[in-house]
Amino acid sequence: MPGIVEYLILSAVLFALGLVGFLSRRNLIVMFLSTEVMFQGVVISAVAFAKFHRQMDGQAMGLFLLVIAAAEAGLALGMVVMLYKRRGTLDVDVWSSMRG
């Protein structure tokens, strides 16, 4: 049976892959997708803790993570649509002119 360690390794891998994507990709939508991959990693670890500590807290946290993800996706996509309307591209570098 896979133990908690295996699930934690998997969740760390997913989280770090999402981080790599968020840091390196330039397309706004792919960046948000990468954050969603990070969320998946966190959900796995929360539920793994819930299972191996035999309590429901981790699963409740997973539910709240879903709520956060839904709220974030709604807002983020609203902003992406707005930004796309302004500049006609999804490239984040277009928005770097505020850099000091």
Add this chain to the structure above:
Amino acid sequence: MTPTTGHLLYLVFALGGVGVYLLLPKGRGSQVRAGAVLGGLALAALISVLATRIVVTNSTTAFFYVFSTIAMLGAVRVITHTKPVYSALYFVLVVISVAALLVLMQAEFLAIALIMVYAGAIMVTYLFVIMLAQQDTAPVCDRRSHEPFLAVLAGFVLMAAVAGRCGDLTTASGDTIAQASPTKATLVANVPESSDVGNTTAIGRAVMTRYIVAFEIAGVLLLVSMVGAIALAKKKLPTETVEEERTPIGQIGREVPPY
């Protein structure tokens, strides 16, 4: 110093990091093929490192290997694919395999909620936006990435730090944490096994009693983000429109001779 699982994992992650670095879109001269080979090697190595710890004896373990492999492959493709539509679809694959892993951990409710919320709602909306914002040729922002080396370094150092330490934990298999740590014994005694009440009932009890405040706040958060999203995306209708001279609808075409 004898090599432990953690040390092996560091090697595996270094290999995987190189693979992902090569796979990231870098315009001309991407070595995608080499990256795919290295990444595949790293994945196989990771699986075999895990396989030294847990041997496939029952279907749960087999499913764990299958779905975790799919999840990791999918995640790599999400961050490396040059077409956003494919990234989104690979992410759906990640969500489905993560849901399967949750089912393996007896979290059926959360698994199906994950599928409904992510695959059913969020990703469809993402696809919608990607389609609306698509351009004919792949834009430069999809073909080149920012500082891929530094990003991979940061990400994989984090991965190695967390997962490598996890790999060295002594509580290797099964639900031994509860037994290994005496402070947890009370928790184990208090919480019934999830088999006597269904998972849905159990999570409902947890959310409705212990986390009721958090639950309410989550509801408010959703409401606020809904209002925010509507306010953001609301198209500003032009307040004054120039009234064009239009032919009254009943007369369109009436000026043509035969009529």
Add this chain to the structure above:
Amino acid sequence: MIEFLTSQFGVSAQFVVSVVLALVVIGAMQGGVAYCIYFERKISAWIQDRYGPNRVGPLGLLQPVADGVKFFFKEDVVPRHVDKVLFILAPGMIMFVSLIGFAAIPWGGQLQLGEKLVNIQVANPDIGLLYILGVASMGVYGVVIGGWASNSKYPFFGAIRATAQMISYEIPMGLCILVVVLTMGTLRLEDITQLQTGYWLGFIPQWNMFLHPLAFLILFICVLAEANRAPFDLSEAEQELVGGFHTEYSALKFGMFFLAEYGHMITSSALITVLFLGGWHLPWFSWTQPEATQWYAVVAKMGVISAKIVVFLFLMMWIRWTLPRFRFDQLMRLAWQRLIPVTLALFVLTVGLLYFGLHRSPVWALSGNAVIVVVMLVSAGTVGKEVTGRQPNLPRIQESPGAAALAGV
């Protein structure tokens, strides 16, 4: 047979029954879908006073076979401009999704095998209802990907329309289903069926249809929209979009889109049947009560649930060949301005009844439904704006002298 398998391979009787049932249901489903197309054509012919297919076999009954052979042997065109991988993936995806929803439907109560009771259901998970909802929500991918991968404008419009429509109608659908879940207090479809087997006043079956008729009606409307059936078939409106999302498809791939639509209809009908019509329960007959667990009772129950599904299928086809199609803004307004407020009111009503412990009382539930209907009608009658959907900044239509003259003549 089952004793042999359980003793030799150590599998449980439930496992054997599940596997057999899965195979049988998928097989029956393929045949059923093919004959759905036949009946669709026959019914449309009756409604339009024609004969319909009557050349292949007696009464044209072999027409589905001929159609299948035709789908197989037609040239399978993959246009050059498409995104090949997704183009090929899409029909498989939509077909897969429309097939796996069946796993949680309770087909025939329980069967006595030796000392054990076995569910005539592929799986009876704790979350059966949510499983079906989750699978249904994946159904949009086939349409969206098919439309996008075709890389031409009409399929793309079809895909965009389908996405907006399915997301919109999932909300009232989910709320209607929540009304049932709150009333029944379980997500297991077998339990939901069994809870509906009693009687009120000794003769009215306790089906949810009599408890929440409004939710039943709205769920049926939403199911039509989710299955892309007329009058909600905006994403494949042939007068506007050629063929909608499957314009570029041909041969077997087109056939799969076609079959998936009917598969979706059958699954949704089965879901409505279980939620609101008592599933396999037929009142006053001892064979279709939950206590009857003999093999002939199981067969009778399967017949009952199939008959109920067929009634819904007929209703859907009847509607398709009778009602004209909505315009897209009307479709959206129906969902967001009418159905969602009404279902939210229903939801609040159910929560209130649950708080007072009256959720199974037909008098209270029905009077609550009646109040909602009255408020709905009054608000639609008084507040109602023009339903034509003309944009407000367009000039008013003037009575043209030419038309007046024509009318005068």
